[in-house]
């Protein structure tokens with residue numbers, strides 16, 4: 294397939310330009326005494342699909358608006374392709390935005406909306422029509438060019454907004470929860486569609502969402518935000534398998550989080566969790582006596598209806614069983630701690646019932662010791678127990 | 682559709698009866714709600730208009746109106762150039778006032794919506810407050826400003842721009858224009874402000890994001906979206922200026938506008954049928970104006 298829209302190849306000279314398309318240097322934004330974004334350093338590479346993930350009010354939109362030029366940072370600098378754009382107006386930045394409410398011009402047709410950026414740049418009419426046609430093909434909207442936004446479905450509007458931004462061949466495309474208004478099925482379709490388009494045009498995408506599944510499945514790298522801070526930046530698998538703290542462990546996926554004390558380390562650490570018993574973790578470099586927080590993912594835990602022969606099983610009682618088709622979630626009480634366990638339904642139906650006594654076990658390398666001391670996490674622990 | 686009410690449980694039939702009652706009453710309620718305004722419109726608005734049209738087709742005999750059909754009033758209007766001159770002068774004046782009102786109201790409303798926050802409602806109120814004072818008071822206010830010993834002359838003499846008071850300020854077509862513009866301006870600001878206030882702020886950002894500087898955003902986004910408001914305001918200002926005969930009377934140099942000649946026919950010449958025929962003229966102009974507006978499909982947006 295032809296790819297009419299491509300990222301411009303106007304790399305500035307300099308070593309960093311090879312990699313960084315967007316760079317924040319200590320950028321921050323305050324509204325009154327609210328830090329919408331605390332001083333932040335961030336680099337986003339050319340062609341990367343980067344996702345900002347966080348709860349409502351965590352500063353995702355603010356970060357995007359700083360990059361788009363709709364807000365000026367309270368402090369720090371912002372670079373696009375190595376050019377300092379900290380106080381440049383939106384029309385002076387090689388960036389385009391897909392707005393959360395799409396912000397389509399109601400008095401223009403689909404074609405006029407998409408061609409707006411070219412018209413403003415005085416691209417000649419014929420050339421404009423050709424490129425609008427290409428953009429319509431790219432987002433699969435051919436034939437709807439004469440409609441008005443009010444005559445389109447939510448998914449179609451979203452595509453128009455996307456085409457209107459992409460036609461300007463920005464270096465970076467900013468998307469603020471672009472699929473937020475769509476139903477689940479259409480969302481999944483559009484996610485694939487967006488991935489396809491991003492691969493085809495090779496433009497850097499910065500994608501804001503509060504849906505962690507969406508972020509995980511689409512992005513090359515995720516930044517998890519909370520209260521104006523980037524809690525962790527990394528590839529989805531890293532963020533999921535090695536969360537930087539209890540907040541991330543609880544926000545990205547579900548985690549069982551326990552506080553314990555290291556009692557022995559010998560290739561594998563034994564961690565004594567009060568009221569539950571010793572737990573094995575496959576990380577070595579911990580001091581004996583250290584207080585640590587550990588996290589275990591629900592799908593890593595095996596549930597044994599009969600007593601398990603292996604060592605280090607936890608004996609508990611099933612408090613709740615929720616059948617969900619492909620898998621079943623068991624809530625198992627061990628001591629005073631509740632464990633979430635996800636088991637695939639390989640046999641038909643649940644393998645344990647409410648009130649039944651079961652054993653829980655998992656491999657030592659599924660035990661995640663959260664970096665830092667317990668003290669560092671006290672703030673995060675509160676937040677994550679709210680999400681659990 | 683066949684119904685078998687006899688076979689239904691009694692509760693169901695009873696419920697249906699209630700539903701029928703409600704449906705009947707809903708119509709009654711609608712009649713009660715819509716009745717009075719409809720009667721008002723028909724009796725006090727359409728009625729006089731129809732009467733005016735009929736009267737314009739009657740004639741005067743021995744200083745009395747007689748209900749004998751004739752087109753003489755209209756042939757007189759179109760055969761004596763003076764009447765069409767008056768009409769043309771009035772249309773030009775009303776158009777000038779309307780265009781000036783657009784030129785003033787558009788930036789004012791845009792500024793209020795986009796660049797004021799805390800003061801916005803207060804400033805908007807300041808636009809509306811003149812409407813609370815009597816029309817005559819506002820006309821006379823301009824007399825004290827533009828008069829021989831008025832504020833403007835005093836000021837001009839004070840800063841030594843002129844040595845003698847300019848008497849041509851008052852009693853001129855310019856004075857009529859200024860007064861009409863000031864008096865009817867709020868009727869332009871109100872709908873234009875409403876239209877601009879309805880534009881979602883994200884459209885400005887989208888336009889800027891797509892490369893448009895401020896003035897191009899105004900041209901391509903604000904103007905088209907404010908246009909229905911501008912049109913509504915134009916209909917108000919144009920028709921109010923066209924019908925105004927007090928302002929030319931008090932501020933003008935005796936130049937007649939259509940409102941004055943109509944008033945004269947009713948109040949001085951007592952030629953009601955001819956006055957009625959003259960009054961039909963601005964109605965025709967306004968109808969043409971609205972028909973053009975309709976053709977452009979802008980009335981739906983009001």
Ligand SMILES: Nc1ncnc2c1ncn2[C@@H]1O[C@H](COP(=O)(O)OP(=O)(O)OP(=O)(O)O)[C@@H](O)[C@H]1O
Pocket residue numbers: 324327328329347348349350351352353354355356503
């Ligand atoms: N213009 C503003 N004035 C004052 N406070 C603001 C403004 N914009 C954002 N904030 C505050 O900054 C914080 C971050 O807001 P932001 O819109 O970036 O959050 P978000 O992560 O996009 O949330 P959501 O998922 O709900 O869209 C919030 O506490 C918000 O109230």
Ligand SMILES: [Mg+2]
Pocket residue numbers: 353354355
């Ligand atoms: Mg947001």
